[in-house]
Amino acid sequence: MSKYHKHAAHIISNGIFKYDFYRDQVAEARDLNEIELACHYFEFGQYRGISPSGEFDPEYYLRVNPDLRGVEDPTLHYVENGKREGRSSSLAAHLIAEELDELAIEEGLIPQPDLAPSDPDYLHALAVALRMLDRDPNYFSGRYYFSRYPDIEGQPLHPLIHYLKYGRHEGRVTNVSLMENIYVNAELIDKNRPNILVGVHESSTTGAPIVGMDLAKELISSHNVIFVSLRDGPLTEIAKSYFPVVMVASHSDDDNYFFIDYIMDNHPVVDSIFSSTACVPFIRPFSSTQCKITCLVHEFLEYMIYARSVIYLCDLLVFSSRQLLKSWQYMLEDLDRDPATIMVLPQPTASTNVRAMPKAEARAAVSAATGLDLEGATLVLGAGHIQIRKGTDIFLQIGNQLRREEGKFVVVWIGQQISEFDMAFGVWLHAQMERSRDSEGALSVHFEPSGPLYPVLMDAADIFLVTSRLDPLPNVALDAAVRDVPVIAFSGATGLADLADHGEMDLIEVEIGAIDEVVAAIKSRLGLKS
Structure with missing residues (x-):
């Protein structure tokens, strides 16, 4: 017993x-x-x-x-x-x-x-x-x-x-709670294909996230794509229909270590591509896996200084223009980055917003939707989220100057509006707008909220202005380029010159902030009297 x-x-x-x-x-x-x-x-x-x-x-x-x-x-x-x-x-x-x-x-x-x-x-x-x-x-x-x-x-x-x-x-x-941000469709997993991670910094349907989505789509014929976004948004739902694993990660290293452990335990990868240096909160912990990391650089270093660690965390840095590389050059040299691991690969002017209707039809549609009189007018267009980086205040100044010029100009900005109580920029822009009204209370610029009128305005435009202070390769400029709409931008403030050098864009560059040069360029390009 x-x-x-x-x-x-x-x-x-x-x-x-x-x-x-x-x-x-x-x-x-x-x-x-x-x-x-x-x-x-x-x-x-x-x-x-x-x-x-x-x-x-x-x-x-x-x-x-x-x-x-x-x-x-x-x-x-x-x-x-x-x-x-x-x-x-x-x-x-x-x-x-x-x-x-x-x-x-x-x-x-x-x-x-x-x-x-x-x-x-x-x-x-x-x-x-x-x-x-x-x-x-x-x-x-x-x-x-x-x-x-x-x-x-x-x-x-x-x-x-x-x-x-x-x-x-x-x-x-x-x-x-973190597992709730992981979506797996086992039916899309092909065990005979290698896994690859594609990361974007947010799930908006513009800019670098779209570049990341397009890259991921190209890879699905040969790889199981693990699609990771650091912020939820409309692109997440689109991604779920294409990729076997979709993950909404975080800006927290601690959270991201969990997501990375999940990936390596369940869908191990040896290669990764990130569409923006803004993915650095994920790249930083991911670098501990020893996977190959390629990062596409679409941002000027001046406003991405916090992401400079990608220089030593990533195996390959791909810049979308020579101007962007120039912005990063001193930091690359300071951190002794191997030039052989750096390349410039201009983004093509592909667009999902190619001209959908003839110009005359588009102008009539814009007039019907907005009440703007475009008869015999030059339509000058700008677009993007209203913010200081996009130079919406400079665009307004250009509109004010065009109002004083001979000829008929209709100046329109389309994009997400900004609150008059936003202390970062909205207060100051709205104050500028109120003080720019003419004797009848009209503004020189028509501000149109973002929406379905965007491609129609692009079809109707005579000139597209990029008034950004720093904007690597604005998609709105690419949309203009595929329609053969002339683009005016500030020299050194974008990477559009590379596209122009390859004959993919009708680009005129002027000194940054030089409103008189912008006005002169508009008139010159359209054969108007100065």
């Missing part, structure tokens, strides 16, 4: 030991009868952290009761003293005692137990469900929670209890 026979009989009689519950966890002892299995628990199971039932967990018992450190037999201590003292004995029992079990289930932190709370064996069913913790990434991981928040590690409180009682009110993140 085993020396543990007496103890075994005791925990069986008082319900602390459940035969089926323990037997499911010990494959090597499944042929033992109940008393033999309970003896197995005392001799081996409790020291391996295996629970005899939902009521008691030896590892949990010692963890949340630090004063018992050094106790040789936690089960006997619980039977003889702990239960009477009201000590917390298992995570399942603790959740029920604190009335947190249903909350944990509702928030998707733990699986739904097989039994209802009213069932006498609910405690044990809940403990079985809790076995998925730290095993299935779709449920709560204490390991992740501790690694993310080392300030709570070592506390005599289970991480799930901490999160439910405190963490969720403090804004702490769990792996479960």
Whole structure:
């Protein structure tokens, strides 16, 4: 007879030991009868952290009761003293005692137990469900929670209890909330193809994100594309229809380590392409994987200085124009970047907004939609989100000057509007607008909200102005170029000169901020009198 026979009989009689519950966890002892299995628990199971039932967990018992450190037999201590003292004995029992079990289930932190709370064996069913913790990434991981928040590690409180009682009110993140940002379509995964990661800094349908999306589409014929965006948006839904794995990551390194671990554990990649240096919050932790990283550089260093670490984090830097490379050159030299790992690859003037209607028809449509009189007028167009970098204030000054010139000019800006209470730019632009009205209260520029009129205005335009202070390769200028609309931009403020050198754009560059030169260029290009 085993020396543990007496103890075994005791925990069986008082319900602390459940035969089926323990037997499911010990494959090597499944042929033992109940008393033999309970003896197995005392001799081996409790020291391996295996629970005899939902009521008691030896590892949990010692963890949340630090004063018992050094106790040789936690089960006997619980039977003889702990239960009477009201000590917390298992995570399942603790959740029920604190009335947190249903909350944990509702928030998707733990699986739904097989039994209802009213069932006498609910405690044990809940403990079985809790076995998925730290095993299935779709449920709560204490390991992740501790690694993310080392300030709570070592506390005599289970991480799930901490999160439910405190963490969720403090804004702490769990792996479960992060998993909600991962979308997998297993039907699109081809196991015979390599995986590649394509990253964009946001899911807008403009600029660098579209470049990233186009690259990813090109790759799906040869790769399983893991598409990662650092911010959610309309492009995310589009991506889900093309790629087997779509992920909305974060600007937090801590969050991104989780996403990267998920990728490398489930869809390991050896190559990656990022469409913007603004992806640096993901590139930084991703560089620890030793995967090859290619980064497309579409931004001037002056406003992306925070992303300069891409210089030593990435294996290949691809600049979209010589002007952009010039902006970064001093930093590349300071950080001793190998010139062989740098290249310039101009972005082609491909566009999804090619001319859809004849110019005369488009002008009539613009007049009908806006009330603007375009008869015999020169339509000068600008476009983009109203902000200081786009130089919308300079565009307004040009409109004011054209109003004083001979000839008929209609000047239009289309793009997302800005609040008059925005202290960064809106207040000042609206003040400028109000002080620019003529005696009849009219502005020299018609501001049109972004929307479906954009391609029609492009079709109708005579001249397109890029008044940006710094704007690498504005897509709106590319849209103008494919329509053969002349583009006027500030010298050194864009990378459009490369396209012009290749005959892909009718470009006129003038000194930055030189309104008189812009006006002269408009008149010269259209054969108007100065």
